[in-house]
Amino acid sequence: MENAAILRQWFDRVDSEKTGNITAAQLKGALVVGNLEFPITVVQQMIRMYDFDRNGTMSFEEFVALNKFLIKVQHVFSDLERDRGYLVPDEVYQALLKIGFSLDSPAFYTVCESFDEKKNGRFRLVDFISLCIFVQSARNLFNSFDTSKQGRVTLDLNQFLYCTANCRI
Numbered sequence: 001m002e003n004a005a006i007l008r009q010w011f012d013r014v015d016s017e018k019t020g021n022i023t024a025a026q027l028k029g030a031l032v033v034g035n036l037e038f039p040i041t042v043v044q045q046m047i048r049m050y051d052f053d054r055n056g057t058m059s060f061e062e063f064v065a066l067n068k069f070l071i072k073v074q075h076v077f078s079d080l081e082r083d084r085g086y087l088v089p090d091e092v093y094q095a096l097l098k099i100g101f102s103l104d105s106p107a108f109y110t111v112c113e114s115f116d117e118k119k120n121g122r123f124r125l126v127d128f129i130s131l132c133i134f135v136q137s138a139r140n141l142f143n144s145f146d147t148s149k150q151g152r153v154t155l156d157l158n159q160f161l162y163c164t165a166n167c168r169i
């Protein structure tokens with residue numbers, strides 16, 4: 001889905017009410033058609049990640065940005081899954097590095113554990129995309145507090161609650 005005209009067609013089909021914006025429920029339904037079944041909370045997070053005008057829905061421009069991210073994540077997944085259909089934690093770690101996320105061990109294993117849906121150490125594409133959406137959203141949120149770009153933030157309890165509530169999937 002890299003061609004702009006194809007993307008436009010896809011978007012218009014999903015935007016069944018012709019509002020120029022697609023909702024989380026519409027996006028969820030469209031992804032299911034493409035064999036990607038996400039919980040609605042993950043789809044809402046996808047929308048929030050690129051909701052540049054913060055209206056809670058996805059315009060075509062925002063969709064193009066999301067699609068670019070999803071394509072990158074899918075490519076990295078296919079490079080490493082070697083036709084098994086899943087990644088093991090070591091590969092998830094390498095995949096995250098390729099996407100530009102370098103996590104330390106405690107952070108990485110905690111994130112892995114919470115996205116290992118079946119608790120079998122196997123990350124299917126849907127699990128891996130959900131994990132990447134979470135890490136990217138957390139990074140965006142972190143950056144919004146790290147205004148001086150020091151790579152660290154100080155939060156009071158209210159800000160901390162705001163962050164955890166935003167990241168919860």
Ligand SMILES: [Ca+2]
Nearest residue numbers: 051055057059
């Ligand atoms: Ca929007």
